[in-house]
Amino acid sequence: MKITASAVLRQDKVNAHNEAPVCIRITADRKTTYKTLFRIPITDWDAKSKEVRKTATNAGVLNLKLKTALAEYTKTAYMCDVENADAGITAIRDKIHQSCSLDLFQYAETYVQRLAEVGKFAHHAKVSSTMERFQKFTGRTTFPVNALTEKTLKDYEYHLATVRKNKPNTITANMKIIGKLVNxxxxxxxxxxxxxxxxxxxxRYVPVERVFLDETEVAAIENLKIRPTNYLYDIRNIFLFEIYTGLRISDILTLKWKNFDGKRLHKTIKKTKKTIHLPLQDKAIELIEIRKRCVLRRFEINPEDYIFPxxxxxxxxxxxKTIFTAISTTTARINKxxxxxxxxxxxxxxFSTHTGRHTFSAIFLLKCNGNYYALKEFLGHGDMKTTQTYAHMLDKSKDDIIEQLNTPTSHEVRC
Known part of the structure; x- marks a missing residue:
């Protein structure tokens, strides 16, 4: 059986980011199979030398991986033919797929690529960083899944706790990702x-209470004297808007004027892809009106412009991916x-931006007699179990009120 193998860029598989997969193409008796290695921008491929251009990012690492895979898969194809002269391209494909996919790191890399292709960039970043840490710990470029033992897991847990100083829940989150891939x-x-x-x-999870602000603390932020020209003025208002609406910061940053009809927001939530029609309380509307007056001093309102630009x-x-990176960077600046x-x-x-969402939930549950079903709709949760994780906030808020009532004061306590 005549067998040929070569590295190719599959330009018929270009994704939305203008990236194409680099593959090993194996042909046996005029039938072809492909094994994808990684994706690169199509401009980074040198068609003449059949490798990644030397000017491309990580070219050395990628070309080493390419050459190693080409040699390995060529050998596998020939060995398959030697073992069974009647073996066709299907047998070769299965042999190659099995040999590489039983490697944990290769399997993880394929999984990460799929996450990027479907736009799950937050999870993509989390899995990528988790597996990079684990690979660095092992000191290996390949890791057969049958080499993973309980001792390996215990040693890695100890490493995370003592060397990286990770807390128990962070360690568990790391192990959960590795465990999902192995399972x-x-x-x-x-x-x-x-x-x-x-x-x-x-x-091993350690219960962690969600941080939220009480009404006194919210009032302290509302009453801060900040000049409109100070950058903290808009930061304060964005945070208050999250407290008044319960929206995630990613949805607030992508709010456009066309999403606001004067009383409600009509928007598709980025995380759940669920469309909401959110009625706004007066304080939230006033913050939007402040933004509108600011814009109208210089421009007309463009429905496609962001409310918080x-x-x-x-x-x-x-x-x-571009907008995911922009939102992450902006959120970090706001948190600072x-x-x-x-x-x-x-x-x-x-507290951070997400504390605003927690604060909305705590105040909502207290004032609406623990109405979790209504809170679920306001928060845009897809599952009631997620909403019920806010249950401890209601008990904590009640405790705070009793503490205020028990505190002697010459002023009337507003509950």
Whole structure:
């Protein structure tokens, strides 16, 4: 059987980011199979030398991987032919797929690529960083899944706790990602699950209360004297808008004027893809009106413009990965500025943008008699179980009120 193998860029498989897969193409008796290695921008491919251009990012690493895979898969194809002269391209494909897919790192890389292709960039970043840390810990470029033992898991847990100083829940989150990949691999290839160390692995979670602000702390932020020309003015208002609406910061940053009809917001939530029609309380409407007056001093209102103009790109016009990066960077800047807000308002608790969503939930449950079904709709949750994780906030808020009632004061306590 005549067998040929070569590296190719499949320009018929270009994705939305103008990236194409680099593959090993194996042909046997005029029939062809492909094995994808990684994706690169199509401009990074050198068609003449059949490798990644030397000027491309990580060219050295990628070309080494390319050459190694080409040699390995060529050898596998010839060995398959030697073992069975009647073996065709299907047998060769299965042999190659099995040999590489039973490697945990290769399997993880394929999974990460799929996450990027479907636009799950937050999870993509989390899985990528988790597996990079684990690979660095092992000191290996390949890791056969049957080499993973309970001792490996315990040693890695110890490493995360002592060297990286990770907290218990962070360690568990790391192990959960590795465990998902290992469990999927065992299931997909019908391996003997008694050899799977995650069969016996117990997740250890330490209960963590969600941080939220009480009404006194919210009022302290509302009453801060900040000049409109100070950058903290808009930061404060964005945070308050999250407290008044319960929206995630990613949805606030992508709010456009066309989403606001004067009383409600009509928007598709980025995380759940669920369309909401959210009635706004007066304080939230007033913050939008403040923004409108500011814009009208210089321009007409453009329905396609952002209400809070922090993002450089139009999320409806650029690749999802670009807007994900822009939102992440902007959120980090806002969280840094919130530390100044905390100091100015003399609030002891540390808080971030997501604390606004927690605060909305706590105040909502208290004032609406623990109506979780209504809260679920306001928060845009897809599952009631997610909403019910806010239950401890209701108890905590009630405790705070009793503490206020028990505190002697010459003023009337507003509950």
């Amino acid at each position: 999927d691999l065992y299931k997909e290839y019908r391996l003997d699950n008694t050899l799977n160390p995650f069969t016996y692995y117990k997740k 922090y993002l450089e790109y139009d999320y409806e016009q650029v690749p999802a 500025a919130l530390k100044r807000i905390k100091e100015k308002a003399q609030i002891e608790k540390s």
